[in-house]
Amino acid sequence: MVKRTLNKRLILLYHHVVHTLVDPWEMAVTPENFKDHLEVLANEYEVLPLSKLSHHEPNSSGTSVFLTFDDAYLDNYSEVFPALREAHLPGSFFVATQILNENPNFWWELLEELFLGYAAVPELLELKWPDGTRYRKRTGKLEMSTQPWSAWTDFPKTPRQEIYLELSSRIKEFPPDAQKGLSGQLLSWAGRDPSPGTLAAKMAPSQLTEVHRSGLVEIGSHSVHHPALAKLPPTIQIQEISESKRQLETLLQSPVIAFAYPHGHFDNITRSLVSKAGYKIACTTEEGSFDAGHDPMTLPRVWVKNWTKDRFVLELEKWVNSN
Ligand SMILES: [Zn+2]
Known part of the structure; x- marks a missing residue:
């Protein structure tokens, strides 16, 4: 199939891949729809790991899509990871490191x-x-x-x-x-x-290590306790931003360069603290696609809902063709 000729970069945001009726913020995509999404992406778009974002020169097609998954739910291990492997597509999991040591219920x-x-x-x-x-x-x-x-x-x-x-x-x-x-x-x-209940169950440290070692999944930080950072004094923000990086780097024995703002919440101070902590990329929940010149510390993402294949195709086209 012909790869589409587009110049946008698009980061997709997922949370759960699971069947559920309790989903007030539409965070869940069914495993069936998710597989359809991956099929569309594999056939029609260039899907890259987030770490390639800053130094990637768009190829002749100019299309880059990045897959991100927030909060490290257990279904990211049981559903997302096998599906990514089958489709040979890379993704990033953003982890609030509270789940490594404490009660994993948010x-x-x-x-x-x-x-x-x-x-x-x-x-x-x-x-x-x-x-x-x-x-x-x-x-x-x-x-x-x-x-x-x-x-x-x-x-x-x-x-x-x-x-x-x-x-x-x-x-x-x-x-x-x-x-x-x-x-x-x-x-x-x-x-x-x-x-935690079944839906709130999180990945274990060994599962995070396993997906990281596969080379297909990159692990990013999502703070320690998932607070709305800009509401907090800078000293507590620094703790949340740096300690989560340190914990993940210790676990994975590998640098962690990407951050996702919890609740998509940040201001200029938060942005500069994340940058000073050594992160190279930071994702928001502001909706949109972007081009190569965009600030890598405030990257927009498109929140993927439980869309059917046809709807997913239309939503992607909408964002990739937007100005
Ligand atoms: Zn989150």
Whole structure:
């Protein structure tokens, strides 16, 4: 098949490759659709490892697509890695290194599990915020829905969806310690142990090493605790940015040059701290394609949804042909 003649660079952003009905931010692509995406890419685009981004001169076709996967979910090992191998396509996994040492549950996954899944939880939720004020709300009865609910496009229809949105937007603003404290309160309120549900399960250090050694997957840093960095004082930002690099380089015995801003959140200070820490590439969640002159520390990415093959083709064309 003829490779398309285009001059854009496009970084695609995936999270989960899995079947699920609980997916408020549309982070999941089914394994079937994902394989179709890879087939389109293998046939029609030049897919390169992210490390080739800075010194890559576009070939005659001028087309470069880069695949990135954030948060190191276990399905990245069980579904993505074999599919990339089969298609002979490279990708990058961005890891928040908290998962190497601590409870691998992130606070938003706990919220999904408690308020959007089928968890039995007490009728009244009471939380104490770090400033001492309280949050109280009735959880309502559990409603089994067969329709996925999208926080992007759908208004909340149940008290649990309202709680999920209210807590998400507030908890995101806090530093990692406070987020940890709030997760602890939620766990003890719900009478749950801290082991993550299936959807939130993460890759083990040995699996990260294995995919890295394959030569097909590059590992990048996604901070330690996945905070909204620009909300934090620079000293804590530096810790998140540098410590995650050090931990991954120790694990992999190899330099880590790429960073992905957690929640896509950054400002000029964050950008310069990431650059000073020694990273050469940093990915945002700002949507778009870009050309060779773009700042390598603020690269846009296109968030891939659970698109069918035809829709995926159209979405790629839209971004690659945009100005
Ligand atoms: Zn992330």
